[in-house]
Amino acid sequence: MxxxxxxxxxxxxxxxxxxxxxxxxxxxxxxxxxxxxxxxxxxxxxxxxxxxxxxxxxxxxxxxxxxxxxxxxxxxxxxxxxxxxxxxxxxxxxxxxxxxxxxxxxxxxxxxxxxxxxxxxxxxxxxxxxxxxxxxxxxxxxxxxxxxxxxxxxxxxxxxxxxxxxxxxxxxxxxxxxxxxxxxxxxxxxxxxxxxxxxxxxxxxxxxxxxxxxxxxxxxxxxxxxxxxxxxxxxxxxxxxxxxxxxxxxxxxxxxxxxxxxxxxxxxxxxxxxxxxxxxxxxxxxYASPELNRPVGAFAATMDKQGLANWMAAAVADEADAEVGFYHIGGVRLDSIAAGGVGVARVYDLEPFGTQVARMEMTPAEMRRMIVTKYNEPTREGHRIDLVSTTPYAILVDAEDRAFDVRFPELREDRRYKVAVSDYVYRNYHDLHCTEGEITGEKVADILIGELREDSPLEADNAPRQKVVRTEAKKF
Structure with missing residues (x-):
């Protein structure tokens, strides 16, 4: 060869x-x-x-x-x-x-x-x-x-x-x-x-x-x-x-x-x-690093990229005692982690940025605005499901693939919810409006390592909770 x-x-x-x-x-x-x-x-x-x-x-x-x-x-x-x-x-x-x-x-x-x-x-x-x-x-x-x-x-x-x-x-x-x-x-x-x-x-x-x-x-x-x-x-x-x-x-x-x-x-x-x-x-x-080579836990089944994003969204929500967690798919840096033992290095490969947790309060209308704005961005991060969440939602798009609404079947429009995101989303995403916002200082990688240590073997949840629906009806 x-x-x-x-x-x-x-x-x-x-x-x-x-x-x-x-x-x-x-x-x-x-x-x-x-x-x-x-x-x-x-x-x-x-x-x-x-x-x-x-x-x-x-x-x-x-x-x-x-x-x-x-x-x-x-x-x-x-x-x-x-x-x-x-x-x-x-x-x-x-x-x-x-x-x-x-x-x-x-x-x-x-x-x-x-x-x-x-x-x-x-x-x-x-x-x-x-x-x-x-x-x-x-x-x-x-x-x-x-x-x-x-x-x-x-x-x-x-x-x-x-x-x-x-x-x-x-x-x-x-x-x-x-x-x-x-x-x-x-x-x-x-x-x-x-x-x-x-x-x-x-x-x-x-x-x-x-x-x-x-x-x-x-x-x-x-x-x-x-x-x-x-x-x-x-x-x-x-x-x-x-x-x-x-x-x-x-x-x-x-x-x-x-x-x-x-x-x-x-x-x-x-x-x-x-x-x-x-x-x-x-x-x-x-590669001869005892600290990075140390095993910390295990997965009961393989987690694909969707499963890893679901895990990370749930982890930031749990850490912040939030009702809704969002995690941006661009921050999920592995396509999968196989079933079996997981070492420290693998977690840092998944989250290499030192990302921290941010918590805030948001209404469904504010969440909707954030998601729609991100979907419609002209960059390569637009026109995809960017924010994986613990709560199901559907992005409604028109024939030109422009998002105009988001439906949250499990949220009430008249409520404010405790929400957790990464500090990257909190600092950088356009049209993110909230109250009581703060960065906690807790690092996502440390949270994931803690969950592996305490709850292994972790079950894989690879099911998507978000979807894009093409429709001509525009109604907010």
């Missing part, structure tokens, strides 16, 4: 070597949204080194969200450090920021950037604080006489006005329109480089919008939306490699007379490579 993958990956490179001397081929390897999945680094290292055996000056680029998603990275003495050490060892060249780079605050991120041996570029983050360095918008890397420009951009759509996350992490920073800033920097750089690459953490939908406005870029290395993309949009190649280091992207850019003639992309599955022994030993060292 490894031999097949190596041949598939580099056959075109070998052919390019036979081209006329005036023709050049640049190879760019890309990753995005690795989310701390360092267990896949040994296979990534094997793939990258196989490429470098054939193309020694291949570039290695990452499009953001390097940590948050693996307890063996997120719960170390310096969160994220294992990822950066592995990336430095693998000799990454360029990266941009993702929203999760800010999960531990901007001062922490500033220190982490200082430890990165690769260039971090972002055109649309402006710093007015000493805790966070002003990053370059772009950089130029030369390979074999070919100048390759890289412009970085990060989403500001979910904040609003900043990446998704707690607003306190972005104090003193500005995040202007990423598309406008990327285009502006491209206009400045285009005449100075042979190849121009956008390293984007906006999401493939926003990348498509940008490419509809400009043809300045030769390649977009994308991230944020966790999809596999290999698409030409308005003459420019748009790529993305999904998430969790399952694939590495390989882009070959052919030039003739200093002009780009073509760009071709391939997704290469990393499971086709045997792990690099040196990187495997390093990862094993990171």
């Amino acid at each position: 490894k031999r097949w993958t190596r041949l598939a990956l580099f056959a075109a490179v070998a052919a390019a070597a036979a081209c006329a001397p005036r023709e050049r081929t640049i190879v760019v390897l890309s990753t995005n949204d690795m989310h701390a999945k360092i267990q896949h680094f040994p296979r990534l290292a094997a793939a990258v080194e196989a490429c470098r055996d054939t193309v020694p000056d291949a570039l290695l680029v990452d499009a953001g969200d390097r940590w948050t998603g693996n307890a063996y990275v997120d719960k170390t003495a310096v969160p994220g450090k294992p990822v950066i050490e592995l990336m430095n060892r693998l000799r990454y060249d360029v990266a941009t920021l993702g929203n999760h780079e800010f999960d531990h605050g901007q001062a922490f991120l500033g220190r982490m950037i200082d430890s990165m041996d690769f260039e971090v570029v972002c055109a649309n983050v402006l710093s007015d604080t000493c805790t966070f360095p002003q990053l370059p918008a772009a950089t130029i890397v030369e390979r074999g006489g070919v100048k390759i420009g890289f412009v970085g951009a990060v989403t500001n759509y979910e904040g609003p006005g900043h990446p998704a996350g707690n607003a306190a992490s972005f104090a003193g920073l500005e995040f202007p329109d990423p598309q406008a800033e990327a285009i502006r920097r491209a206009e400045e750089l285009r005449g100075r480089v042979d190849v121009l690459v956008l390293v984007s953490h906006m999401g493939d939908d926003r990348d498509e919008e940008l490419l509809g406005r400009t043809r300045l870029f030769d390649l977009v290395i994308g991230g944020h939306t966790h999809v596999l993309r290999d698409t030409v949009v308005n003459g420019t190649l748009l790529t993305q490699t999904g998430k969790d280091l399952r694939y590495v992207g390989v882009t070959e850019i052919r030039l003739r007379g200093g002009k780009v003639q073509s760009a071709d992309f391939r997704l290469v599955p990393l499971d086709g490579y045997g792990p690099d022994a040196g990187f495997a030993a390093e990862v094993e060292r990171y």
